[in-house]
Amino acid sequence: MDTTDSRVLFRRRASRITVAAHSFGIFAAILLLVWLLHYREGIDLDSKNAYRIFNVHPFLMLVGFIFLSGEGMMAFKTVPADRVVRKFVHMFINLISLCLGIVGLHAVFKFHDKQNIADMYSLHSWIGMGTFCLFILQWLFGFVLFMFPKGSASTRASALPWHVCGGRALLYMAICAAETGLMEKVTFLGLNHGRELLLINFTGLAVLLFGLSVDLSIALARFT
Amino acid sequence: MDTTDSRVLFRRRASRITVAAHSFGIFAAILLLVWLLHYREGIDLDSKNAYRIFNVHPFLMLVGFIFLSGEGMMAFKTVPADRVVRKFVHMFINLISLCLGIVGLHAVFKFHDKQNIADMYSLHSWIGMGTFCLFILQWLFGFVLFMFPKGSASTRASALPWHVCGGRALLYMAICAAETGLMEKVTFLGLNHGRELLLINFTGLAVLLFGLSVDLSIALARFT
Numbered sequence: 001m002d003t004t005d006s007r008v009l010f011r012r013r014a015s016r017i018t019v020a021a022h023s024f025g026i027f028a029a030i031l032l033l034v035w036l037l038h039y040r041e042g043i044d045l046d047s048k049n050a051y052r053i054f055n056v057h058p059f060l061m062l063v064g065f066i067f068l069s070g071e072g073m074m075a076f077k078t079v080p081a082d083r084v085v086r087k088f089v090h091m092f093i094n095l096i097s098l099c100l101g102i103v104g105l106h107a108v109f110k111f112h113d114k115q116n117i118a119d120m121y122s123l124h125s126w127i128g129m130g131t132f133c134l135f136i137l138q139w140l141f142g143f144v145l146f147m148f149p150k151g152s153a154s155t156r157a158s159a160l161p162w163h164v165c166g167g168r169a170l171l172y173m174a175i176c177a178a179e180t181g182l183m184e185k186v187t188f189l190g191l192n193h194g195r196e197l198l199l200i201n202f203t204g205l206a207v208l209l210f211g212l213s214v215d216l217s218i219a220l221a222r223f224t
Numbered sequence: 225m226d227t228t229d230s231r232v233l234f235r236r237r238a239s240r241i242t243v244a245a246h247s248f249g250i251f252a253a254i255l256l257l258v259w260l261l262h263y264r265e266g267i268d269l270d271s272k273n274a275y276r277i278f279n280v281h282p283f284l285m286l287v288g289f290i291f292l293s294g295e296g297m298m299a300f301k302t303v304p305a306d307r308v309v310r311k312f313v314h315m316f317i318n319l320i321s322l323c324l325g326i327v328g329l330h331a332v333f334k335f336h337d338k339q340n341i342a343d344m345y346s347l348h349s350w351i352g353m354g355t356f357c358l359f360i361l362q363w364l365f366g367f368v369l370f371m372f373p374k375g376s377a378s379t380r381a382s383a384l385p386w387h388v389c390g391g392r393a394l395l396y397m398a399i400c401a402a403e404t405g406l407m408e409k410v411t412f413l414g415l416n417h418g419r420e421l422l423l424i425n426f427t428g429l430a431v432l433l434f435g436l437s438v439d440l441s442i443a444l445a446r447f448t
Binding site for chain 1: 234342345346347348350351354382385389392393396397399400403404406407408410411412416417421424425428429432435436439440443444
């Protein structure tokens with residue numbers, strides 16, 4: 001097999017990982033919805049039931065923030081268009097995920113207010129808030145540097161590795177935040193057996209596999 | 225600034241990240257030791273106190289498994305020797321981390337036996353055990369392919385991206401396992417304020433920053 005053949009094979013494998021990433025993301029979202037709608041109280045930001053308000057938080061942080069930002073990261077590989085269009089889609093999907101993330105964070109603070117629970121004491125909240133603040137910075141720097149670039153081409157070229165690697169680091173931080181959040185909720189609920197626990201664990205695994213496959217699909221592109 | 229200058233600058237920055245990785249790892253280990261020795265029961269695999277046995281688990285999984293395997297990943301950048309020597313150091317450090325990980329896992333099963341607690345029900349245990357099994361496979365494949373290679377040079381070349389990306393994915397899985405483990409323990413202990421909680425949260429942050437900086441120091445090398 002010559003070098004060209006092996007490159008084609010490698011690219012085909014890398015594109016399969018992108019398909020796997022979409023699938024794991026959708027699978028995680030479905031499992032989470034089944035959990036929140038069937039086993040828990042449902043999802044409603046304006047409910048009188050505080051737990052329905054709380055449930056907006058995992059829903060929007062996973063489906064709105066993590067899934068969309070992961071898809072935004074892969075837009076350069078998945079959108080069949082010019083580089084300029086793909087860059088715009090990348091920026092726009094990440095903007096939507098940022099906005100939905102803000103609503104998701106609002107939901108958990110509203111829940112804490114209603115229940116008189118202290119804010120920002122857990123490792124989950126530290127990792128989650130740290131990730132979100134850095135994500136906003138990453139989006140702003142990306143917007144200024146790459147969407148309306150005033151600096152030189154060499155400035156953009158030297159900033160690109162940090163933007164790419166920073167984005168991937170943020171995805172992993174978001175995955176860590178999701179896993180610690182699920183872990184915290186399961187331990188609060190005192191679940192140590194049964195279907196609900198299995199459902200939450202499989203949701204956690206699907207989120208992890210989504211993060212790994214998004215990262216792998218981008219990392220492997222560096223080797224082609 | 226010409227291309228050579230910017231590459232030198234870039235490599236200097238990347239090497240600073242390697243120093244940061246060592247520091248975060250050592251910092252996490254110190255914080256964990258302070259927690260286990262000062263706030264908790266101490267560390268002893270043959271104790272009559274079940275909690276002293278349990279404490280061997282976080283100690284060996286973090287200092288033995290995560291810290292050493294992260295250092296093993298960076299050995300290609302940090303060991304000032306020939307490529308063959310660095311490859312051997314990389315393999316050997318990962319072998320030690322694997323052995324210490326086995327003792328760390330033994331500790332938690334021994335604790336569960338003593339306390340009549342079910343094994344392998346939590347998301348933490350699923351992620352942790354999944355990571356550890358895949359780590360053993362990764363080590364074995366790496367050993368067969370790269371230490372005593374019987375295949376062609378092209379087989380090794382095409383396996384390398386998967387070995388590198390797989391290793392980085394495993395590091396992140398291990399970090400997720402550590403964070404969910406700390407989160408589970410904190411919630412079990414019912415900690416929602418105070419110095420012990422702060423100590424555990426900072427340990428979790430240091431572990432996360434260790435993982436991110438190890439990954440970044442390797443990822444950035446791809447751009448040089």
